[in-house]
Amino acid sequence: MVTIRDVAKKSGVSVATVSRVLNANGYVHEDTRKKVMAAVAELKYSPNEVARSLYKKKSKLVGLLLPDITNPFFPQLARGVEDEMQKGGYRILFGNSDENAEKELDYLNTFIQNNVVGIISATNNKAKNNYKNLSIPVVFLDRTSSDYPSVYADGKEGGRIAAQEIVERGSKRITILKGPAHIQPAQDRFQGALEVLSQSNIDFHVMSTTSFAFEDAEKWAKELFATYPDTDGVLASNDIVATAVLHEALRLGKSIPKELQIIGFDDVPQSSLLFPSLSTIRQPAYEMGKEAAQLLVKIINQEKIQQQQVQLPVTFIDRNTTRKVDTNG
Amino acid sequence: MVTIRDVAKKSGVSVATVSRVLNANGYVHEDTRKKVMAAVAELKYSPNEVARSLYKKKSKLVGLLLPDITNPFFPQLARGVEDEMQKGGYRILFGNSDENAEKELDYLNTFIQNNVVGIISATNNKAKNNYKNLSIPVVFLDRTSSDYPSVYADGKEGGRIAAQEIVERGSKRITILKGPAHIQPAQDRFQGALEVLSQSNIDFHVMSTTSFAFEDAEKWAKELFATYPDTDGVLASNDIVATAVLHEALRLGKSIPKELQIIGFDDVPQSSLLFPSLSTIRQPAYEMGKEAAQLLVKIINQEKIQQQQVQLPVTFIDRNTTRKVDTNG
Numbered sequence: 003m004v005t006i007r008d009v010a011k012k013s014g015v016s017v018a019t020v021s022r023v024l025n026a027n028g029y030v031h032e033d034t035r036k037k038v039m040a041a042v043a044e045l046k047y048s049p050n051e052v053a054r055s056l057y058k059k060k061s062k063l064v065g066l067l068l069p070d071i072t073n074p075f076f077p078q079l080a081r082g083v084e085d086e087m088q089k090g091g092y093r094i095l096f097g098n099s100d101e102n103a104e105k106e107l108d109y110l111n112t113f114i115q116n117n118v119v120g121i122i123s124a125t126n127n128k129a130k131n132n133y134k135n136l137s138i139p140v141v142f143l144d145r146t147s148s149d150y151p152s153v154y155a156d157g158k159e160g161g162r163i164a165a166q167e168i169v170e171r172g173s174k175r176i177t178i179l180k181g182p183a184h185i186q187p188a189q190d191r192f193q194g195a196l197e198v199l200s201q202s203n204i205d206f207h208v209m210s211t212t213s214f215a216f217e218d219a220e221k222w223a224k225e226l227f228a229t230y231p232d233t234d235g236v237l238a239s240n241d242i243v244a245t246a247v248l249h250e251a252l253r254l255g256k257s258i259p260k261e262l263q264i265i266g267f268d269d270v271p272q273s274s275l276l277f278p279s280l281s282t283i284r285q286p287a288y289e290m291g292k293e294a295a296q297l298l299v300k301i302i303n304q305e306k307i308q309q310q311q312v313q314l315p316v317t318f319i320d321r322n323t324t325r326k327v328d329t330n331g
Numbered sequence: 332m333v334t335i336r337d338v339a340k341k342s343g344v345s346v347a348t349v350s351r352v353l354n355a356n357g358y359v360h361e362d363t364r365k366k367v368m369a370a371v372a373e374l375k376y377s378p379n380e381v382a383r384s385l386y387k388k389k390s391k392l393v394g395l396l397l398p399d400i401t402n403p404f405f406p407q408l409a410r411g412v413e414d415e416m417q418k419g420g421y422r423i424l425f426g427n428s429d430e431n432a433e434k435e436l437d438y439l440n441t442f443i444q445n446n447v448v449g450i451i452s453a454t455n456n457k458a459k460n461n462y463k464n465l466s467i468p469v470v471f472l473d474r475t476s477s478d479y480p481s482v483y484a485d486g487k488e489g490g491r492i493a494a495q496e497i498v499e500r501g502s503k504r505i506t507i508l509k510g511p512a513h514i515q516p517a518q519d520r521f522q523g524a525l526e527v528l529s530q531s532n533i534d535f536h537v538m539s540t541t542s543f544a545f546e547d548a549e550k551w552a553k554e555l556f557a558t559y560p561d562t563d564g565v566l567a568s569n570d571i572v573a574t575a576v577l578h579e580a581l582r583l584g585k586s587i588p589k590e591l592q593i594i595g596f597d598d599v600p601q602s603s604l605l606f607p608s609l610s611t612i613r614q615p616a617y618e619m620g621k622e623a624a625q626l627l628v629k630i631i632n633q634e635k636i637q638q639q640q641v642q643l644p645v646t647f648i649d650r651n652t653t654r655k656v657d658t659n660g
Contacts, residue, residue, distance in 0.1 A: 039433075043436065066425075071400065072406045072410055074406075074601070076406075077401040078401060080400055081399075081400060081401055081427065084425075084426070093424065093426065093445070094424070094425050094426065095392075095422065095425070096395075096423050096424070096425040097413070097422065097423065098410065098413060104368075107372065109422075116392065116422070116445075219604065220603075220604070248606065249604050249605065249606040252606040271401070271546075272545070272601050274549075275545070275548065275549070275571070275574045275575050276574075276578065276605070277577065277578040277582065277606075279578070
């Protein structure tokens with residue numbers, strides 16, 4: 003049985019230093035840390051974290067619940083959370099809820115049973131009761147909440163900006179693709195766009211879509227042009243749907259952005275690789291993940307929190323599915 | 332303190348049935364399971380899985396190590412693993428290695444310290460020694476290994492098929508974009524393509540690229556056309572790079588697929604949404620994840636394994652960046 007003393011002896015440092023390295027707790031010089039980790043590896047020392055978590059009544063695991071990692075917005079969030087948590091020595095217990103309340107509850111139970119010290123949740127389950135009974139801190143991510151600490155982008159403002167930009171660039175018959183009704187951020191961006199268009203003199207249609215899935219996006223795009231063949235501006239519910247609309251418009255021989263302008267939402271990495279590249283509203287997904295992780299760690303450490311609700315700004319990314327603003331009026 | 336007996340009483344079933352539900356172990360009727368879970372929720376019963384894992388020396392956690400979840404190939408793998416593990420009541424402890432050996436070792440230590448019952452790893456670290464000392468089962472995913480159980484697609488055959496298809500469709504000056512040297516599947520597909528082109532009468536170039544990252548893909552695409560402006564067929568190292576090549580070719584005014592054919596690799600979901608939609612070699616990512624999970628669960632349960640190495644087939648997806656085969660010869 004290899005002990006912490008063996009590791010200390012092998013690496014030529016004190017037991018306290020080895021402990022600091024293993025617990026990622028307090029300052030240790032990088033060279034020292036490498037020496038200790040080398041000794042740990044060589045001696046195959048493995049402190050039993052489970053035994054320790056029972057003793058300390060505290061582990062270094064954090065639960066992360068996302069709707070669906072195959073939607074390309076969420077890997078960015080997840081990396082932000084993980085990279086920040088990694089720094090503090092926390093590790094991620096992970097699950098996709100598929101916006102299914104039973105699956106969500108099941109994962110929350112798993113998290114608790116494995117003694118996570120906190121949870122970051124990006125789900126839309128209205129039954130927030132699931133969270134009310136938890137005795138550990140929860141931070142909502144990509145979701146607004148007045149009851150819980152939360153980190154989100156300003157979706158309503160994003161919707162407003164998208165509508166203003168497409169109007170300013172001359173679209174006259176705009177279609178808003180309204181995202182799924184049960185997904186709050188989709189509704190926020192829709193409400194923002196609606197607010198601006200309602201107050202304008204521009205004709206517009208609203209078309210409801212019920213998912214953000216790749217396999218459905220093509221269907222919405224076909225339906226859009228079948229129903230509103232003369233639309234000359236589309237505010238899409240996210241970049242996946244915008245990509246499908248762009249594809250379908252090109253297939254129909256429409257000239258982009260001359261005859262039709264398109265603005266997406268999210269700015270997922272692939273949007274800049276399209277041709278024409280997609281104009282969109284950028285949500286800072288990676289930064290949102292990092293902010294949520296920082297906020298949760300502060301709460302876990304009982305540090306003073308300045309703000310329970312952290313709203314990050316959105317920005318218009320002016321690429322090639324929108325026309326340039328006519329500065330001559 | 333709520334006990335398992337309270338849950339049994341509340342839901343009107345035996346303690347053994349409650350135990351079967353909570354351990355996802357043995358047959359329980361769906362209605363019974365729902366009744367038990369409702370009682371668990373109402374009574375806020377939470378068996379301490381950590382205490383139990385110490386007692387049983389066995390938890391229901393599985394470690395999943397991926398290179399980088401923001402590469403859109405990997406979320407598909409991860410969902411396959413998770414969905415299959417979910418069925419058996421296993422949960423995922425998750426990390427991205429960024430192909431960094433130290434980070435990989437760090438995550439492996441975390442997995443062990445949290446008493447995972449098995450590990451699925453999709454990393455390229457040559458120092459397989461990290462895995463040799465583990466006393467729990469490991470399945471390599473998206474990686475070939477003769478020493479360990481592994482699940483992978485036939486990358487070499489994929490490279491061969493891509494080369495055959497582009498030659499058959501008339502490209503005469505082909506460029507192979509060779510992916511990162513340290514990523515084995517990238518080398519496999521390159522070797523397959525090389526084998527076919529070497530034996531043909533076709534001129535071809537090989538251009539090395541050192542990453543699969545979105546932020547680099549555009550750079551390779553520009554370099555490609557700057558170096559080989561008259562190339563009329565590109566075998567890309569993956570779909571991200573293929574997307575960047577397609578975008579750059581359209582920007583340069585090339586007619587696709589008339590003047591230039593492009594074949595990607597992976598078939599990530601966004602590839603079918605491009606315009607023209609991307610012809611590519613499909614790896615069955617979701618199925619690979621499921622297969623790896625099934626294999627690991629069998630090994631954990633000490634069931635008899637038919638095959639340690641599971642190779643899944645790849646297929647050519649004939650979309651619109653390749654010409655139709657001239658059947659008149």
